[in-house]
Amino acid sequence: MVRVLNKLISSFIIILFLFYIFPSSSFAWWDSSWQYRFKYTIDNSGVGETLTDFPLHIDLTNDAPAHFWAYVAAGGTDIRVIDENDSTNLSSQAHLEGFDKASSKGHLWVKKTITTTGNADFVWVYYGNSGASSAFSDTTKQNTYNNNYAGVWHLDETSGTHYDGTTNNKDSTSITITTQGSAIGQINGCDLFGGNSDSISMGDVLDFERTNPFTFEAWIKNSATHQEPIISKLASSSPNNGFEFGYNASTPNVLYFALANNYSTNAIVAYGSKAVNDGIWHYAVVSYNGSSNGSGVNFYVDGSLGNGSVPRNSLSATTLTAYDFKIGYRSSTIYSGNSNVDEVRVSNIVRSAEWVEFAYKSDGGNGGSSEDTQYIISAEPTGADVVLASDWSTNVDNSATGEGQTGVVAVGVQNESYRIATFNADFDQSLDWSDLTVDSDGSKALFHYDGGFTSLPGSSGSTYTLYIPTNNKPYIRICPDATSLEEVTSACSNGYLLTTNDINVSKVIEGETEYYKVSGLSSTGGEGEDPSISFSVIGVGASTVTNGITTSVGSDYNTLPFGNLISNTPKYMAHYLSASTNANSGYTVYVKLLNTLQGEYPANMIDPFDGSWTTPQAWFSPTGSVPNINTGWIGANTSDTRVSGWSDGSGKFGPLSTISHPVMYSSTIDTGTNAYVTYAIETNVHQPSDLYMGTIIYNILPTY
Secondary structure, three states: OEEEEEEEEEOOOOOOOOOOEEOOOOOOOOOOOOOEEEEEEEOOOOOOOOEEEEEEEEEHHHHOOOOHHHHOOHHHOOOEEEEOOOOOEOHHHEEEEEEEHHHOEEEEEEEEEEOOOOOOOEEEEEEOOOOOOOOOOHHHHHHOOOOOEEEEEOOOOOOOOOOEOOOOOOOOOEEEOOEEEEEEOOOOEEEEOOOOOOEEEOOOOOOOOOOOOEEEEEEEEOOOOOOEEEEEOOOOOOOOOEEEEEEEOOOOOEEEEEEEEEOOOEEEEEEEOOOOOOOOOEEEEEEEOOOOOHHHEEEEEOOEEOEOOOOEEOOOOOOOOOOOOEEOEOOOHHHEOOOEEEEEEEEOOOOOHHHHHHHHHHHOOOOEEEEOOOOOEOOOOOHHHOOOOOOOOOOOOHHHHOOOOOOEEEEEEEOOOOEEEEEEEEOOOOOOHHHEEEEEOOOOEEEEEOOOHHHOOOOOOOEEEEEEEOOOOOOEEEOOOOOOHHHOOOOOOOOEEEOOOOOOEEEEEEOOEEEEEEEEEEOOOOOOOOOOEEEEEEEOOOOOEEOOEEOOOOOOOOEOOOOOOOOOOOEEEEEEEEEEEOOOOOEEEEEEEOOOOEEOOOOOEOEEOOOEOOEOEEOOOOOOOEOOEOOEEEEEEEOOOOOOOOOOOOOEEEEOOOOOEEEEEEOOOEEEEEEEEEEEEEEOOOOOOOOEEEEEEEEEEEOO
8 A cells, every 4th residue: 555644734835025215227328417318229130131321311300219309409409329338429420410409309310339139239329418419411421431332312402402412512414393392202311203304313422333333222202103213324315325213114024134235235124023013112222343234233122122024134234324414314204213212322332131121210210229227207116016125224113213202203315415215104113123224325215124115114105205316417217126136137027116206296495405296105014915825735536637636546635545556557646736825926836845755665766757847748657677776657747738838737737746846836826726647557567565655745925
């Protein structure tokens, strides 16, 4: 006979709620004259190469936090772009486009190296300094683009000249346009070409020889059914030499590119494969590697490669021409554009597929996202959220406010340098003052009581006030889930911020120190709700199906009487467990053997079933041939699919040993859950005859 005794153990963890007041992030503050900032995290997922000095676009209209427009200066004069080290000022290589505080619209460009997938690239955008003068100029605009850009045109000037954004100064020399700069573009304004010889000319510039690599980019929107140039330096009369990039309806709806000495006899003519005349914005790109061969031409639409046919591929002579470089026009009304065109860029290198793909994301406003870690308005903390924690201790007792003090007394707590808190203390209550910990180091204020907020040493309904040195910072960070000072960071779990906009926050000056005074925090007094847990074990009858197994013998809550065992014939028994708790983070029920299952003769032992608890497997017979070495096995399973590894545990078993294994689990408050724990035992012919006995221990641990 095998007899197993059961012992019930309940274990409790001390309840601990945690909270910090934290007025600065884990990053330094670049300049205290700026009151606000937001973090723009770059989405470099899928970036397979480093993109050096990339012109990153930040769509302030859609990506800036809502309060940005309330506190940024008119004209964006106080905007500063600071690198991720919170020290390097990138504003000298940045500029604004279409910034309008009144309508909450604008775009920010900054030269920033984008690293590969997995790296956390970001910039800080500072604002909130009405006395600051603008950091941006034509020079900083030109610095936004690296030396491989031969020309960049935003096309947002609504009259006069269209200016080149690079140091090359390839500005327009003449403009004939239906709508200049004020049409709704992909990024701010754009030009609308309405045919009838509409064009933008830069003069005889940007000539490329057939041996030169280059890349042309533009955002286009059209629904045309005829040929339309986007960029052209191609003569309209024979021999039609030069180059042209545009849309060609004769090869339906796709991009085309021509590079010619003589268009008919000595030229490359290539087509893309993706339609672009559907009336929505597309990012159109062509690159050429200087090989004098059509295989060196690549087309991209919306960041994706899309090459088509190359009907002409016989280029062997110069492609230089004295014809003007134009946007939207060749030299004949037959080849006038009827499209919206925005953000035209010319590079003197081949832009990689990685560069083009990320440019599509960035230009489209999907190159990253803002994280409003520095200014989040929320209601002042109440209830159990307001508990602080630290390893600093103080001795606050009756003597702190006068020997023999009784009744409710207003207490002010401070260290040598900083006030920390005031509250009403009830010295008639039997509360452990040694659990109170308070401190401030000039950056953080701490106020903690081990029993939790509802155990705070104050009378029921009383209020207390926290004092946090401002350090010229515009907010107070709350980290309610922090368990140590190191966990109080700008990214702390469930963190939020308060400012003087909150009715319970004000600024006061005591001595030479300015504080945030956070008032209106209340205590209920007493110890709050008592923690509770319930656990029971019930026997299971024979012939009961429990988690894919039919029991052989019935059990009691405190015994598992397997009886006589027949070699190579397993027996099964089960317990029915019930558990509940009000613990916020649930509980775990463990099972283990107190000692190895042993016979009256000590050398005789039953081993744990082969395998791992977290990878259960179907029961199989013991495999050993040497007595007491895997010649008898005992195992268990659980029907609680919440337990790790047991989501598909029906009919499977893991080892039962002196190591604790979970058989029930809840991650939240549980008002009541039941589960079967099924036991299996089997011996083979090599296991010595004996009376085997052992003890199983169930242990339930709540988690607060």
